[in-house]
Amino acid sequence: MSKLILHGVPVSQPFRSVLWATKIKGLPLTLQTAVPPKHTTTDKFKALNPRGTIPVLEDGDFAMCEGPAILAYLADTHGWDDLYPREPQQRARVLEALSWTVGTLRPATSRIIGPLMRPDVAKRMAESPGLGASIYAGPADSAGGLSHVLTSLEAVLEHRPFLASAGATIADLSAYCELGQLQPALFSDPATGLPLFDFSPFARTTAWLDRMRAQPHHDEVHAPLREFCLHLTKKAAKAKAG
Ligand SMILES: N[C@@H](CCC(=O)N[C@@H](CS)C(=O)NCC(=O)O)C(=O)O
Structure with a gap:
């Protein structure tokens, strides 16, 4: 062990x-x-x-x-210095992107997917619609919130192919696990089958998502998420059928 x-x-x-x-x-x-x-x-x-x-x-x-x-x-x-460089300014870029993921990206994506994954989160959100940026709780215009967040991501990706440098770092792994889950190939609305978010206005983000999907072990690590979505979809269909 x-x-x-x-x-x-x-x-x-x-x-x-x-x-x-x-x-x-x-x-x-x-x-x-x-x-x-x-x-x-x-x-x-x-x-x-x-x-x-x-x-x-x-x-x-x-x-x-x-x-x-x-x-x-x-x-x-x-010693994963490629994923987390030791040079102070390169490291600062990674920390910058990680802070953005935790404080800005995750609240926006969680507002969309949290209530679909967990009934207790859906209940909390319904009871407290005004909780702002608190995790798993926020205003009803969640997709609008994420669009705003991705506008800033587009601006960053104008300067480099990954969030902090020319190669993927731990910041990209962290951010992708939040944002990537909204891609239809991984998760869609279990009740309607509809995509959770329209990425088409965000070309650089879309290209970054493609680059991240090409990282080793992407499919293996994300397979349980897809399986969970299919499980919820079957459950929703069964509930609908009575
Ligand atoms: N900022 C934390 C977030 C941790 C977190 O909120 N994890 C969720 C699952 S994704 C959780 O454990 N929630 C506890 C709960 O809902 O009871 C991190 O990056 O690890």
């Missing part, structure tokens, strides 16, 4: 980004299923991560949470 244990589920965006990096780098990892909120509210899980979120990484007697921080930790401890 690897001394590294990753807790979570592959339909979780930050979990997927960490799993993807370890597959790209061939780093052995033990996976431990933790489904929120069922498994993440237990005392045992809270001892590992008092915030009660996935992913959580255990490295011997050290445990940590937050996908981007886990990516940075693994890169530093395993």
Whole structure:
């Protein structure tokens, strides 16, 4: 058994980004299923991560949470300098893009996909429509919010092919796991089969998504997301049929 244990589920965006990096780098990892909120509210899980979120990484007697921080930790401890450069200004670009993903991109994408994936999130959003940029909760014009966010992404991608540099870094893995899940090939509205977002006005973003889909292990890491969407689609059809 690897001394590294990753807790979570592959339909979780930050979990997927960490799993993807370890597959790209061939780093052995033990996976431990933790489904929120069922498994993440237990005392045992809270001892590992008092915030009660996935992913959580255990490295011997050290445990940590937050996908981007886990990516940075693994890169530093395993010398993944291509994915997380050590030169201060290059590293600053990666941190800039990671901060944007967590603070700006993820709230916008989660508002679209969160309620489709999780009934408890849908309920929370319906009860608190004015919670602004809080994760999984926000204004009803969620697609409009994401369009605004992607306008700024388009401006960044005018300068370089990936978010922080000429090659993919941990920032691209993290951002793609949030945004890429809205592509129809990975997830569509289970009730209607319709795409979750129209990427066609965003040419540079579309080209970046293509570049990210071409990264090693993309399909393998994203297969569970597609399977989950198909499962929800079947469930919705069954419910409709009565
Ligand atoms: N910023 C955190 C977000 C972690 C997070 O919110 N994870 C979700 C699943 S994707 C979760 O565990 N939610 C707990 C819950 O909904 O009870 C990260 O990047 O890891």
